[in-house]
Amino acid sequence: xxxxxxxxxxxxxxxxxxxxxxxxxxxxxxxxxxxxxxxxxxxxxxxxxxxxxxxxxxxxxxxxxxxxxxxxxxxxxxxxxxxxxxxxxxxxxxxxxxxxxxxxxxxxxxxxxxxxxxxxxxxxxxxxxxxxxxxxxxxxxxxxxxxxxxxxxxxxxxxxxxxxxxxxxxxxxxxxxxxxxxxxxxxxxxxxxxxxxxxxxxxxxxxxxxxxxxxxxxxxxxxxxxxxxxxxxxxxxxxxxxxxxxxxxxxxxxxxxxxxxxxxxxxxxxxxxxxxxxxxxxxxxxxxxxxxxxxxxxxxxxxxxxxxxxxxxxxxxxxxxxxxx
Amino acid sequence: xxxxxxxxxxxxxxxxxxxxxxxxxxxxxxxxxxxxxxxxxxxxxxxxxxxxxxxxxxxxxxxxxxxxxxxxxxxxxxxxxxxxxxxxxxxxxxxxxxxxxxxxxxxxxxxxxxxxxxxxxxxxxxxxxxxxxxxxxxxxxxxxxxxxxxxxxxxxxxxxxxxxxxxxxxxxxxxxxxxxxxxxxxxxxxxxxxxxxxxxxxxxxxxxxxxxxxxxxxxxxxxxxxxxxxxxxxxxxxxxxxxxxxxxxxxxxxxxxxxxxxxxxxxxxxxxxxxxxxxxxxxxxxxxxxxxxxxxxxxxxxxxxxxxxxxxxxxxxxxxxxxxxxxxxxxxxxxxxxxxxxxxxxxxxxxxxxxx
Numbered sequence: 001x002x003x004x005x006x007x008x009x010x011x012x013x014x015x016x017x018x019x020x021x022x023x024x025x026x027x028x029x030x031x032x033x034x035x036x037x038x039x040x041x042x043x044x045x046x047x048x049x050x051x052x053x054x055x056x057x058x059x060x061x062x063x064x065x066x067x068x069x070x071x072x073x074x075x076x077x078x079x080x081x082x083x084x085x086x087x088x089x090x091x092x093x094x095x096x097x098x099x100x101x102x103x104x105x106x107x108x109x110x111x112x113x114x115x116x117x118x119x120x121x122x123x124x125x126x127x128x129x130x131x132x133x134x135x136x137x138x139x140x141x142x143x144x145x146x147x148x149x150x151x152x153x154x155x156x157x158x159x160x161x162x163x164x165x166x167x168x169x170x171x172x173x174x175x176x177x178x179x180x181x182x183x184x185x186x187x188x189x190x191x192x193x194x195x196x197x198x199x200x201x202x203x204x205x206x207x208x209x210x211x212x213x214x215x216x217x218x219x220x221x222x223x224x225x226x227x228x229x230x231x232x233x234x235x236x237x238x239x240x241x242x243x244x245x246x247x248x249x250x251x252x253x254x255x256x257x258x259x260x261x262x263x264x265x266x267x268x269x270x271x272x273x274x275x276x277x278x279x280x281x282x283x284x285x286x287x288x289x290x291x292x293x294x295x296x297x298x299x300x301x302x303x304x305x306x307x308x309x310x311x312x313x314x315x316x317x318x319x320x321x322x323x324x325x
Numbered sequence: 326x327x328x329x330x331x332x333x334x335x336x337x338x339x340x341x342x343x344x345x346x347x348x349x350x351x352x353x354x355x356x357x358x359x360x361x362x363x364x365x366x367x368x369x370x371x372x373x374x375x376x377x378x379x380x381x382x383x384x385x386x387x388x389x390x391x392x393x394x395x396x397x398x399x400x401x402x403x404x405x406x407x408x409x410x411x412x413x414x415x416x417x418x419x420x421x422x423x424x425x426x427x428x429x430x431x432x433x434x435x436x437x438x439x440x441x442x443x444x445x446x447x448x449x450x451x452x453x454x455x456x457x458x459x460x461x462x463x464x465x466x467x468x469x470x471x472x473x474x475x476x477x478x479x480x481x482x483x484x485x486x487x488x489x490x491x492x493x494x495x496x497x498x499x500x501x502x503x504x505x506x507x508x509x510x511x512x513x514x515x516x517x518x519x520x521x522x523x524x525x526x527x528x529x530x531x532x533x534x535x536x537x538x539x540x541x542x543x544x545x546x547x548x549x550x551x552x553x554x555x556x557x558x559x560x561x562x563x564x565x566x567x568x569x570x571x572x573x574x575x576x577x578x579x580x581x582x583x584x585x586x587x588x589x590x591x592x593x594x595x596x597x598x599x600x601x602x603x604x605x606x607x608x609x610x611x612x613x614x615x616x617x618x619x620x621x622x623x624x625x626x627x628x629x630x631x632x633x634x635x636x637x638x639x640x641x642x643x644x645x646x647x648x649x650x651x652x653x654x655x656x657x658x659x660x661x662x663x664x665x666x667x668x669x670x671x672x673x674x675x676x677x678x679x680x681x
Contacts, residue, residue: 161373164613164665168620169638169657176645177385249500256502257624261642275505284508285527287516296505303500 043316050312053305060302064112071106076269078102086283089290096290098274099281107274108294114270116302118186119252125190126251127197127244133159134201135236139228141202142209143218156202163195171254175263182265189254197243201236208235238317245310249303256299271295363670370666377658378431382424385651436652441644446652449637456530457633460549461622464556469611471557472564477600479565480572492569495562503621507555507628515551525551528630552629556621563617567610572603605676612668615661 023031044050074080081101089096095104133155141152162170174188208214214231222230258264259272266273274295278284283291402410411417415426430437436446475495479488498506515527525547526532532544575581576599584594626635634653641649673680 157372161376164373164616164661165377165658166616166619166661168623169654172638172642173381173384173650173654176642176647176650253500253502257504260502260504260624261627261639263642272502275502275508279508284511285516287512289512292505292508292512296502296509299505300497300501304497307496307500 040316044312047312047315049308050315053308053312056301056305057309060112060305061116063109064116067109067113071110073110076102076106076110086286086288086291095294096288098277098291099283104274104290104294107269108271108298111269111271111274111295112298112302114182114268115252115255115272115299118182118189118255118270119248119302121186122189122193122251122255123244123247125186126192126194126247127240129190130194130197130243131201131233131236131240133194133198135205135228135232137198138202138205139209139224139232142206143227144224155198159195159198162192163199165192167192167254168257171258172261172263175258180263180265182268185255185258185264188258188263189251193247193250193254197240197247200239200243204236204239205232208232238313242310242314242317245306245313249306249310252299252303252306256295271299362673366666366669370662373662374659377655377662378428379424381651381654381658382427384654385647386420386423431655436655437648439641439646439649439652441641441646441649446649449649450634450652450656453633453637455633456631457622457626457635459545460552460556460625460631460633461618463549464553464560464621464625465618467553468557468561469564472561473568473604473607475561476565476568477572477595477603480569480603481576481595481599483569483573488569491565495565498558499562501559503555503559503624504628506558507551507625510551510555511628530632548629548631552625552631555625555628556618560614560617560621563614564607564611567607568603571606572599575599575603578602605672608675609668609672612664615664619657619661 075082078100081097083093083097083101083103085097085099085101087093087097087101093103093105095108098104098107137152137155137159140148141156144151170192171188174191175184178184178187209227209232214227217227217231255264255270256272256275259270260276260279262276264270264273264276272295275292278288278291278295281291408417415423418426427437434447436450438444439446439449442449472495475491479491482488511527515525528548530545530548531541532548535541535544578599581594581598584598585591589597622633623635623638625631626633627639630636634656638650638653638657640646641653
């Protein structure tokens with residue numbers, strides 16, 4: 001950020017005290033951050049679709065976190081299933097039962113834990129990779145001399161290469177050769193969906209590096225790490241945040257797809273896994289709709305909510321995207 | 326994710342955007358620039374292709390997991406049989422030797438042998454290529470037409486009712502897993518359970534036992550309805566969003582004001598002036614998104630048991646038949662790279678602004 005006085009504070013500051021007249025640079029910066037956050041929240045609150053997405057995500061997140069409190073895990077095992085197979089929706093089982101007699105509502109709620117966790121973790125991996133690649137390519141491309149330009153173009157070539165390749169084929173290939181498990185799924189998704197983030201971050205980095213305060217920091221002797229960490233990264237973060245929210249939707253769909261293709265761990269319950277089980281148990285041709293509709297709907301609602309949030313964040317930080325109201 | 330891509334194209338487009346400022350200095354200079362451009366793109370494609378081949382080869386060998394163990398998983402095999410298999414597939418050779426053999430085979434269009442079918446991978450692929458092209462081609466064309474049409478409507482009046490409804494529907498389908506939509510369509514329209522009769526077949530490509538070519542064609546068309554609907558529903562959203570944002574970028578342009586000042590009706594301003602210009606950046610993005618089509622076709626074929634490359638890929642995953650999966654990996658990636666090369670070469674013909 002464009003610090004108003006010194007780029008780095010000299011030693012510990014009296015942060016706890018609240019001076020009335022003279023604010024320390026840190027306190028100033030904090031107040032500015034608070035105000036920016038408030039502005040962001042107000043702008044965001046005006047976006048009705050974004051609010052809807054946020055509300056539904058908070059609800060689902062709460063359900064997923066508290067699931068062990070109201071679901072008996074023994075009822076989720078094949079042997080401990082409480083009902084009979086393929087019971088239609090009723091008061092006892094609001095969404096019916098699967099072929100083993102497990103309550104589908106319970107499976108969906110329990111499955112949200114793995115699906116959300118994998119979606120978030122895979123997004124984290126890919127955003128970290130994409131941001132690193134993007135900032136490095138952008139920074140050294142514009143101010144790293146000859147070697148930097150070569151490094152930058154190599155990174156972008158690799159990014160473009162990954163961007164072109166069919167994501168699903170790559171992810172499936174990775175999942176097929178690595179040992180089976182949830183970690184593999186996270187890795188397979190994370191390693192394949194990062195290129196768009198890298199491109200986006202690189203573009204933003206180039207825009208930030210062209211600003212005078214970066215030149216000033218460099219003139220004062222700021223090294224590569226300093227410029228990238230203290231000046232570029234904070235200014236790239238808003239774009240990354242919007243991209244992250246959108247990526248979670250992609251990752252959750254990717255998780256269900258990999259599970260459906262049989263690449264997941266068959267013992268963990270996830271939304272894609274439930275759909276895969278429905279298909280292998282023959283529920284599709286038997287027309288057992290209550291086995292198939294709920295998991296897919298859950299995926300769609302979560303993915304849609306993340307997409308709505310991401311678009312809302314995007315429209316707040318990039319006014320150009322806001323159409324005439 | 327898709328919607329942000331046009332924005333990210335900005336700064337990178339700058340190097341091509343700078344080209345028109347270099348005015349043509351003469352016939353031979355221009356020819357040389359065109360040649361340099363074409364050669365550059367060709368080189369990029371060749372390097373990408375080579376990287377795909379290397380990645381495909383080492384991905385399936387260096388990573389933990391022994392192909393022979395994977396091949397024989399769940400079956401009783403003696404150590405001698407394992408050795409025999411190893412020798413048969415050349416797995417006892419050093420890695421660099423294997424790679425050279427593989428690369429040499431590729432030059433002869435030999436992608437190796439499928440562990441599962443004990444058949445040449447190329448033969449298997451050629452057998453299944455037709456159905457996939459039929460399905461993916463039909464789906465892509467319909468999805469592109471639909472998406473571009475709806476997108477040009479939505480982007481012309483952003484924020485209007487038509488835009489909001491269209492974008493909402495597209496975003497919903499975009500958020501839905503492809504395979505789930507297919508499963509739903511089967512349950513609803515093909516299973517024959519519940520209140521709907523089984524209107525369409527649940528899978529396959531042709532009813533068995535039909536002999537006449539017309540009969541077979543009609544049967545294929547009937548089998549195609551549900552898979553094509555699934556593909557279109559999932560991929561049209563990105564065309565819609567691209568066209569919408571491209572048209573929104575174009576909306577403020579001066580030439581549209583001129584067109585309006587001439588007294589042209591709004592519909593004609595859109596159709597004759599704005600849409601053709603907005604289409605241009607869309608073309609490359611359509612080609613760039615071809616990877617999505619490949620992903621879509623794998624899932625749709627798996628769900629509907631369509632006898633194409635996607636289903637072959639799926640059948641290889643279950644075993645896992647690494648020879649087959651590796652071959653298909655190379656073929657899928659290569660086809661996308663070739664399509665991108667095509668887009669790069671065709672685009673300057675369409676848009677004079679980026680001509681080298």
